[in-house]
Amino acid sequence: MTIAARPETLLIQGMLARRTTNGSFRPDPVSREHQHLLMRVAQAAPSHFNSQPWRFVLIENSQTIQEIARISGESMTELIEAGVFFERYRRYFRFSEAEMNARRDGIHIDHLPGPLRPFTRQVFSDAGLRLMRQLGVPRKLGEDNRRLVAGSPLLLAALLDKTEYHPGELSGFYSVFGLGAAIENIWNAVGALGMGIQFVSTPMEIPRQWQAIGGLLRVPDHLELMAVYRLGYLPDEDRRPAIDWSSRHRKHLEQFVSRETCDLPETEPR
Numbered sequence: 216m217t218i219a220a221r222p223e224t225l226l227i228q229g230m231l232a233r234r235t236t237n238g239s240f241r242p243d244p245v246s247r248e249h250q251h252l253l254m255r256v257a258q259a260a261p262s263h264f265n266s267q268p269w270r271f272v273l274i275e276n277s278q279t280i281q282e283i284a285r286i287s288g289e290s291m292t293e294l295i296e297a298g299v300f301f302e303r304y305r306r307y308f309r310f311s312e313a314e315m316n317a318r319r320d321g322i323h324i325d326h327l328p329g330p331l332r333p334f335t336r337q338v339f340s341d342a343g344l345r346l347m348r349q350l351g352v353p354r355k356l357g358e359d360n361r362r363l364v365a366g367s368p369l370l371l372a373a374l375l376d377k378t379e380y381h382p383g384e385l386s387g388f389y390s391v392f393g394l395g396a397a398i399e400n401i402w403n404a405v406g407a408l409g410m411g412i413q414f415v416s417t418p419m420e421i422p423r424q425w426q427a428i429g430g431l432l433r434v435p436d437h438l439e440l441m442a443v444y445r446l447g448y449l450p451d452e453d454r455r456p457a458i459d460w461s462s463r464h465r466k467h468l469e470q471f472v473s474r475e476t477c478d479l480p481e482t483e484p485r
């Protein structure tokens with residue numbers, strides 16, 4: 216039997232297939248059973264001294280979802296319009312297959328919105344930014360983003376308990392590490408439930424917008440809002456969104472693993 220066919224490797228196959236969903240979800244609500252299962256897998260994660268510093272808010276109220284969607288879309292428009300997004304993140308974008316294949320990290324810009332496709336190389340320049348503004352791209356991307364979030368049946372807020380989470384101290388690192396492990400468990404589990412998950416991250420980039428979301432969720436002083444995700448069941452047909460920020464490319468072993476010391480890159484048969 217090949218390794219891939221052995222049932223005990225289903226978990227590993229699932230982890231290798233884990234991915235970010237950038238497209239829309241089916242409108243059906245996520246069953247309470249699945250929501251609670253996701254919370255159970257989250258809390259199965261390791262944490263320092265079993266402190267379990269994570270807290271979660273499950274959000275299904277349609278008004279709250281619409282409001283978070285509005286904030287998210289507005290934030291996207293603001294970030295793109297001001298050029299902040301491309302300035303902050305241009306180093307992660309790859310402009311050719313060759314560049315992507317050499318580095319094997321970042322995101323290949325191969326799916327820009329139609330009007331911009333002929334200008335792929337200029338999109339991160341000042342001239343490209345002016346052109347994008349003229350074509351109304353920031354608003355289009357903001358509206359795409361708002362619609363994706365608004366059409367999600369479930370949002371999930373991840374928070375940390377500030378009695379554990381002290382940024383800049385080891386406990387801060389441990390808490391973030393534990394929350395990351397909990398989120399990764401959720402991320403892996405959604406795949407097995409026919410669901411998808413994506414960060415709702417644009418509001419985090421604009422402090423007043425992040426505060427507004429904190430206000431909507433009535434986050435108390437002893438908790439820190441760390442992240443918001445949108446979740447739902449996946450449609451049968453996987454249509455790619457206007458801009459697909461995710462990538463399946465991964466580095467070769469010798470690009471991120473070494474043996475015995477940092478000096479000797481690990482090799483693997485290809």
Ligand SMILES: Cc1cc2nc3c(=O)[nH]c(=O)nc-3n(C[C@H](O)[C@H](O)[C@H](O)COP(=O)(O)O)c2cc1C
Pocket residue numbers: 233234235236237322413414415416417460461462463
């Ligand atoms: C800390 C962190 C922040 C991320 N932020 C976003 C985000 O803002 N929007 C998004 O669509 N994906 C986001 N992602 C997902 C990555 O883009 C994605 O994991 C990467 O492109 C690889 O694609 P994959 O998850 O489908 O394998 C984030 C992932 C991490 C770990």
